[in-house]
Amino acid sequence: MKKLIIASTSTLHGGNYLEYLMPALQGHFKGCKSLLFIPYARPGGMSHDDYTKKAAGFFAKLGITVKGLHEFEKPTQALTDAESVFTGGGNTFLLVTQLYKTGTMPVLEEIIKKGTPYLGSSAGSNICGLTMQTTNDMPIIYPPSFKTLGAIPFNLNPHYLDPVEGSTHMGETRETRIKEFHAFNTQPVLGLREGSWLEVKGNKVILKGDLPARLFRQGKAPEELETESDISWLK
Amino acid sequence: MKKLIIASTSTLHGGNYLEYLMPALQGHFKGCKSLLFIPYARPGGMSHDDYTKKAAGFFAKLGITVKGLHEFEKPTQALTDAESVFTGGGNTFLLVTQLYKTGTMPVLEEIIKKGTPYLGSSAGSNICGLTMQTTNDMPIIYPPSFKTLGAIPFNLNPHYLDPVEGSTHMGETRETRIKEFHAFNTQPVLGLREGSWLEVKGNKVILKGDLPARLFRQGKAPEELETESDISWLK
Numbered sequence: 513m514k515k516l517i518i519a520s521t522s523t524l525h526g527g528n529y530l531e532y533l534m535p536a537l538q539g540h541f542k543g544c545k546s547l548l549f550i551p552y553a554r555p556g557g558m559s560h561d562d563y564t565k566k567a568a569g570f571f572a573k574l575g576i577t578v579k580g581l582h583e584f585e586k587p588t589q590a591l592t593d594a595e596s597v598f599t600g601g602g603n604t605f606l607l608v609t610q611l612y613k614t615g616t617m618p619v620l621e622e623i624i625k626k627g628t629p630y631l632g633s634s635a636g637s638n639i640c641g642l643t644m645q646t647t648n649d650m651p652i653i654y655p656p657s658f659k660t661l662g663a664i665p666f667n668l669n670p671h672y673l674d675p676v677e678g679s680t681h682m683g684e685t686r687e688t689r690i691k692e693f694h695a696f697n698t699q700p701v702l703g704l705r706e707g708s709w710l711e712v713k714g715n716k717v718i719l720k721g722d723l724p725a726r727l728f729r730q731g732k733a734p735e736e737l738e739t740e741s742d743i744s745w746l747k
Numbered sequence: 748m749k750k751l752i753i754a755s756t757s758t759l760h761g762g763n764y765l766e767y768l769m770p771a772l773q774g775h776f777k778g779c780k781s782l783l784f785i786p787y788a789r790p791g792g793m794s795h796d797d798y799t800k801k802a803a804g805f806f807a808k809l810g811i812t813v814k815g816l817h818e819f820e821k822p823t824q825a826l827t828d829a830e831s832v833f834t835g836g837g838n839t840f841l842l843v844t845q846l847y848k849t850g851t852m853p854v855l856e857e858i859i860k861k862g863t864p865y866l867g868s869s870a871g872s873n874i875c876g877l878t879m880q881t882t883n884d885m886p887i888i889y890p891p892s893f894k895t896l897g898a899i900p901f902n903l904n905p906h907y908l909d910p911v912e913g914s915t916h917m918g919e920t921r922e923t924r925i926k927e928f929h930a931f932n933t934q935p936v937l938g939l940r941e942g943s944w945l946e947v948k949g950n951k952v953i954l955k956g957d958l959p960a961r962l963f964r965q966g967k968a969p970e971e972l973e974t975e976s977d978i979s980w981l982k
Contacts, residue, residue: 525915525916556923606927648919650881650925650928651886653880653931658886682759684883688791689884692789693885706916706918
């Protein structure tokens with residue numbers, strides 16, 4: 513049975529790394545002694561080692577030992593053997609490129625289906641959707657494909673930002689960008705505000721956190737979904 | 748001799764379409780009777796026809812007749828024959844995909860080199876750089892390549908946005924994104940604020956408009972460049 517936490521962000525303003533998710537993660541990783549961290553998204557160009565240390569610092573509080581996927585000679589085998597997996601945020605283009613290059617994309621898809629507990633934040637959440645085409649990231653590297661894990665049957669826009677009232681900036685709003693996406697693609701896009709996450713258990717998908725999420729569907733007006741909504745119907 | 752105006756945005760807050768560029772465009776397109784408009788970037792999913800009408804509305808004031816590239820059976824021939832060219836903004840992934848699909852990317856590169864007067868705004872400016880990898884747009888479609896025209900020997904970030912002081916949003920700032928780009932790519936990136944443009948004449952590149960631009964180079968601290976700076980040295 514699938515078991516995922518898919519978070520908009522790792523960190524809330526004024527909070528510490530993963531802190532706001534602590535209660536949810538205690539339940540999610542209950543009984544786990546080890547976690548495999550996927551550091552490929554390298555936020556700000558941070559090294560794999562430094563990023564893994566950051567994740568390990570948090571999971572030590574849960575009594576969970578962390579290793580980085582980059583430490584293994586056979587990353588596909590490491591994933592198959594993993595007790596639990598966390599993919600950190602950063603640049604989605606880089607993350608997806610590395611997952612394809614190392615052959616780990618299909619293995620990750622498989623172990624998630626089989627029920628290995630998974631946590632994603634930001635870029636690590638983006639890849640849970642059907643494609644990475646609703647990321648906010650810069651295309652700093654050319655990935656072999658935009659197709660991602662499809663652990664949920666729609667796309668995500670993490671760090672969803674509402675239009676800023678009175679803004680004089682003429683660049684596209686997030687909503688305009690998603691509208692452009694829907695001129696060419698049919699799948700729904702869920703805008704997850706910072707502090708929201710999805711809890712996936714089997715085919716059940718629940719919106720968690722303090723905020724509503726914004727749902728965009730092709731040819732329909734955007735809708736607000738209240739927290740604790742069951743969105744298992746969405747596809 | 749190359750002759751380009753490469754603008755951060757088509758429209759300033761509170762202004763009309765291309766209005767702020769009017770004095771520059773009068774000189775740039777002096778003597779031109781016709782202009783070929785490339786509407787491929789389709790802002791907000793707008794149709795090619797509607798977008799071309801919008802451009803035509805502006806250029807009528809300059810006594811210039813506009814046709815859309817989509818109206819021609821042989822777009823490569825239309826480009827070769829064009830007296831002047833304008834590529835409008837919208838989604839850069841879509842624009843680049845269409846330029847490759849129609850075989851017009853290399854032809855556009857060629858006619859710009861030969862001296863056909865060119866205007867780009869936003870996505871239409873992005874493609875003047877070496878690659879489209881410093882766009883802000885969403886990857887709504889998978890282009891065959893991120894390589895673009897290289898009409899200038901560096902990359903651009905149009906609609907450049909300074910970090911918002913006191914912001915509680917935890918998504919990456921533009922500066923962080925460009926830093927991530929430079930973890931993997933060597934070319935300089937010029938952040939063009941809304942209201943700035945580059946005037947290219949042969950190998951001479953001058954920064955125009957009321958604002959400074961922000962220059963990012965690999966391994967160096969970002970720099971501010973004053974308007975009217977000659978940046979022909981930059982590569």
